[in-house]
Amino acid sequence: xxxxxxxxxxxxxxxxxxxxxxxxxxxxxxxxxxxxxxxxxxxxxxxxxxxxxxxxxxxxxxxxxxxxxxxxxxxxxxxxxxxxxxxxxxxxxxxxxxxxxxxxxxxxxxxxxxxxxxxxxxxxxxxxxxxxxxxxxxxxxxxxxxxxxxxxxxxxxxxxxxxxxxxxxxxxxxxxxxxxxxxxxxxxxxxxxxxxxxxxxxxxxxxxxxxxxxxxxxxxxxxxxxxxxxxxxxxxxxxxxxxxxxxxxxxxxxxxxxxxxxxxxxxxxxxxxxxxxxxxxxxxxxxxxxxxxxxxxxxxxxxxxxxxxxxxxxxxxxxxxxxxxxxxxxxxxxxxxxxxxxxxxxxxxxxxxxxxxxxxxxxxxxxxxxxxxx
Amino acid sequence: xxxxxxxxxxxxxxxxxxxxxxxxxxxxxxxxxxxxxxxxxxxxxxxxxxxxxxxxxxxxxxxxxxxxxxxxxxxxxxxxxxxxxxxxxxxxxxxxxxxxxxxxxxxxxxxxxxxxxxxxxxxxxxxxxxxxxxxxxxxxxxxxxxxxxxxxxxxxxxxxxxxxxxxxxxxxxxxxxxxxxxxxxxxxxxxxxxxxxxxxxxxxxxxxxxxxxxxxxxxxxxxxxxxxxxxxxxxxxxxxxxxxxxxxxxxxxxxxxxxxxxxxxxxxxxxxxxxxxxxxxxxxxx
Numbered sequence: 035x036x037x038x039x040x041x042x043x044x045x046x047x048x049x050x051x052x053x054x055x056x057x058x059x060x061x062x063x064x065x066x067x068x069x070x071x072x073x074x075x076x077x078x079x080x081x082x083x084x085x086x087x088x089x090x091x092x093x094x095x096x097x098x099x100x101x102x103x104x105x106x107x108x109x110x111x112x113x114x115x116x117x118x119x120x121x122x123x124x125x126x127x128x129x130x131x132x133x134x135x136x137x138x139x140x141x142x143x144x145x146x147x148x149x150x151x152x153x154x155x156x157x158x159x160x161x162x163x164x165x166x167x168x169x170x171x172x173x174x175x176x177x178x179x180x181x182x183x184x185x186x187x188x189x190x191x192x193x194x195x196x197x198x199x200x201x202x203x204x205x206x207x208x209x210x211x212x213x214x215x216x217x218x219x220x221x222x223x224x225x226x227x228x229x230x231x232x233x234x235x236x237x238x239x240x241x242x243x244x245x246x247x248x249x250x251x252x253x254x255x256x257x258x259x260x261x262x263x264x265x266x267x268x269x270x271x272x273x274x275x276x277x278x279x280x281x282x283x284x285x286x287x288x289x290x291x292x293x294x295x296x297x298x299x300x301x302x303x304x305x306x307x308x309x310x311x312x313x314x315x316x317x318x319x320x321x322x323x324x325x326x327x328x329x330x331x332x333x334x335x336x337x338x339x340x341x342x343x344x345x346x347x348x349x350x351x352x353x354x355x356x357x358x359x360x361x362x363x364x365x366x367x368x369x370x371x372x373x374x375x376x377x378x379x380x381x382x383x384x385x386x387x388x389x390x391x392x393x394x395x396x397x398x399x400x401x402x403x404x405x406x407x408x
Numbered sequence: 409x410x411x412x413x414x415x416x417x418x419x420x421x422x423x424x425x426x427x428x429x430x431x432x433x434x435x436x437x438x439x440x441x442x443x444x445x446x447x448x449x450x451x452x453x454x455x456x457x458x459x460x461x462x463x464x465x466x467x468x469x470x471x472x473x474x475x476x477x478x479x480x481x482x483x484x485x486x487x488x489x490x491x492x493x494x495x496x497x498x499x500x501x502x503x504x505x506x507x508x509x510x511x512x513x514x515x516x517x518x519x520x521x522x523x524x525x526x527x528x529x530x531x532x533x534x535x536x537x538x539x540x541x542x543x544x545x546x547x548x549x550x551x552x553x554x555x556x557x558x559x560x561x562x563x564x565x566x567x568x569x570x571x572x573x574x575x576x577x578x579x580x581x582x583x584x585x586x587x588x589x590x591x592x593x594x595x596x597x598x599x600x601x602x603x604x605x606x607x608x609x610x611x612x613x614x615x616x617x618x619x620x621x622x623x624x625x626x627x628x629x630x631x632x633x634x635x636x637x638x639x640x641x642x643x644x645x646x647x648x649x650x651x652x653x654x655x656x657x658x659x660x661x662x663x664x665x666x667x668x669x670x671x672x673x674x675x676x677x678x679x680x681x682x683x684x685x686x687x688x689x690x691x692x693x694x
Contacts, residue, residue: 101425104468110450110509111468115423145676146661149422289690316665319425319658323469330469332425337658339665347656348473348494353669353691363668371671 037239038231038248039255042081042195045229048247049076049161052123056159059093060125061086070124081126082226085169089131089312089384090124094154095138098335101150101319105329116331117149123159130175130382132162132183134312139186140376141315159237162187166262167269174398175383176270178278188238194258195228230259273398275405278379281369284401287408289362297400298358300393301340307364307387307395308338313372313380316344339363365400424661427466427511433486434506438572441492442537443502444478447512448486455487455512459544460519460652460680464660465489465497466511467504473497474657476679477515478540480547490540490572516660519680520545520650522552525622529557531613533635535564535606535627539572541652541679542626546576546586553585557620560613561588564606564631568592568599606631610638618643624650625683629693636683649683653692 040048049058053075061083062071068083070090100116127135135155142151162183168175175181183190231248233239242248276284308314318337323330337344340360345353354360372380381397388396434446449455455463457477466472473495479488493502501510522545530549534542549556561580565571571590580588589609591602602609606627616623623644625635632651639649655667655674662676669691672678686692 102423106468109507111429111511113426113468113511115426117422141663144662146424146663148424148661148663150425153422315663317658317663318666319472319664321469321471327469332466332468332472334425334658334664337665339668344666345656345668347654348492348498353655353694359691366670367668371668374671 035232036192036230036251036255036259037233038242039194039228039251040191040231040242040248041228042226044247045191046076046079048242048245049079049123049125051245052159052241056121056123058123058125059090076125079125081163083126085128085173085384086131088310088386089134090127091134091138091312091314093122093124094135094158095142095151095315095336098333099150100331100333103329103331107328115149117153119153119157121157121159122154123161125161126163127160127187128163128165128169129183130173130180130384131312132160132186133178133180133379133382134384135160136183136186137313137372137376137378137380137382138315140378144376159241160187160189160234161238162190162234164190164192164266166193166266168271170385172273172388172396172398173383173385174273177272177274178379178381178383180379180382181266181270185234187234189242190232190234191229192232192259192262193226194230194255194262195226230255230262274401276401278369281401282373284404284408285366285370288404291404291407293400293403293407294358294362295356297395298356298361300395301357301361302392303340303342303357303360304392305338305340306390306392308340309336310386310390312384312386313368313382314338339367361395365397368397369401425513425659427464427472427513429509430512432504432506432508432510435504438490438574439570441494442572443491443493444573445489445491445501446479446486447489447510449512450509452485454485455481455515457481457487457515457544458519459522459548460541461515461517462541462657462660462675462679463487463489463512463514463516464657465491465501466513467497467500468511470500471497472511472513472658474516474655474660474675476541476544476652478543480544480551482548482551490537490543492537513660517675517679518677520624522548525549526555527557529559529617529621530624531560531562531616531621531639532624533562533564533606533627533639534625535631535635536566536570537572538627538631538652539563542624543573543576545624546580550583550585558614559586561586562606562609562613563588563590564593564609564627565590566593568596605634607634607638616642616644618645618648622648622650626652632693646684646687647682651681651683651686652679653681653686654679 060079061068063080068086070086102113102115104113142148316337317334319334368381429450430447436444462474462476464472465475475489478490493499595603623639653674657667657675658664660675662673667674670689
């Protein structure tokens with residue numbers, strides 16, 4: 035069920051108004067690729083983007099951040115927390131990345147709530163943009179059931195409006211005018227003329243309704259949404275032979291598989307998979323002193339379980355000294371352990387890890403090879 | 409005292425990561441590499457820990473590291489940490505004098521479930537630096553002696569010069585409250601005691617009652633494997649065997665991922681685990 039309809043141009047006007055109150059983060063074209071960046075005006079956004087190279091994780095959980103500042107005064111210390119609360123809007127977040135943010139929310143809320151993350155998150159409005167068809171090859175979001183988002187957004191946009199036909203799109207049945215924007219790498223993608231809107235939170239509803247720029251959905255709009263969902267269901271194909279709910283059991287049978295060692299022979303332990311992953315949240319904590327040596331900051335920075343020293347202890351002893359055990363650790367986290375700890379998917383199938391991998395290690399290939407063995 | 413419940417760390421100024429200032433009251437050299445630090449919070453509040461829990465110790469400007477608490481909550485308002493100098497933070501701690509202020513976060517993690525040991529015989533086997541985390545439990549049992557049955561304590565060190573807590577050892581040897589034995593792997597000319605690995609001390613043990621004995625094993629992984637074999641051979645069930653794990657911990661509150669062993673965050677579910685659980689954690693003792 036749709037809550038409202040809004041045209042593309044009216045939506046951009048709304049975002050421009052929002053820019054007076056919040057920092058706007060959204061997809062921006064850089065050459066042929068797209069990145070989440072801060073923009074001054076909605077016109078700088080490219081909402082017909084296929085996918086962003088990185089997810090929006092960095093705007094909620096920055097690569098480095100100060101946890102607190104401290105000062106040594108006569109042998110004692112004074113510390114002051116650094117908690118950011120800058121109002122922000124993430125505009126044009128695909129379902130995979132919304133599901134990734136839901137996981138980060140759960141992790142940072144769980145047991146010991148982490149104010150550094152949660153304060154940023156509370157002050158962030160999330161405007162989702164649904165995907166009518168796969169954004170690129172190699173993704174497995176439909177396997178992870180994360181190509182749709184049921185919560186985790188304030189407003190979700192469904193690109194329903196008839197799009198200008200961009201020639202005969204090679205894949206994905208581009209003949210269907212209701213199916214949303216056709217995206218081709220060799221031509222600038224077209225933005226849809228209008229969106230069906232679903233509210234996720236009262237904040238989202240309030241924001242969209244206050245300016246009277248949206249309209250009440252008609253019966254035809256609802257039919258268009260149904261057609262959109264049918265077309266979408268047909269467009270996404272499964273890539274992993276094992277259903278995601280059975281992956282934990284598959285991994286249980288695969289702990290001693292030779293495949294870890296065989297695949298990890300190619301691994302450079304560079305951590306690119308961790309860096310590009312929207313659900314990775316491991317971090318390191320370290321201190322920085324200023325020039326006086328009496329004051330400084332305690333900071334945290336992203337860390338990665340694939341880096342060789344991640345599980346090293348004093349001694350020294352390394353509990354995962356081999357690349358094979360680190361690769362196995364990452365795959366187990368993504369498909370089993372994080373799910374067991376949070377009841378949410380630990381992997382959203384965006385395949386950023388696979389695309390980022392210098393050695394072309396593929397998660398899909400690993401799951402499918404394990405399924406053949408088991 | 410609420411056992412096995414995890415104290416929520418104080419949230420200073422909205423951040424879980426800000427440590428609470430504590431003063432070093434006393435420092436004692438234990439060996440060439442280990443020192444015992446007695447600490448008290450500046451505001452005087454007790455640490456309020458369970459035996460087996462740990463704290464994060466900060467030297468601001470240098471960093472933070474996890475250290476197990478080696479004194480019992482029954483004993484004093486202060487608390488003690490046995491610190492081996494091995495990294496940046498611990499090396500810096502060894503340069504400090506009494507009166508210096510350090511930062512503490514904790515107590516963190518889950519310690520020993522002492523209520524489960526009440527009324528039971530207890531056998532503690534410690535190897536090397538593993539004596540530090542179990543010392544909190546040893547002191548607790550000695551202070552609450554009537555609540556426990558027979559108490560045996562076995563300790564193995566590599567060399568005489570590596571033996572920790574020598575004053576305690578003298579006290580335990582003379583005490584009627586504990587049957588204590590120590591051995592070293594490599595004796596020197598002055599050593600008058602037993603020699604050999606810690607499992608050799610099992611020969612002197614009385615027969616253990618499998619239904620009435622709780623066993624605690626803390627030491628390096630290689631020692632753990634041999635000791636657990638001795639204990640299992642005496643028909644002690646897996647749920648009656650405890651172990652404490654060492655891991656690198658950055659946050660200490662189940663987020664940063666560094667201490668993860670298979671599906672377990674050691675800082676949250678541990679560092680103390682039952683053997684039955686450890687078996688399913690293949691990385692725990694590798």
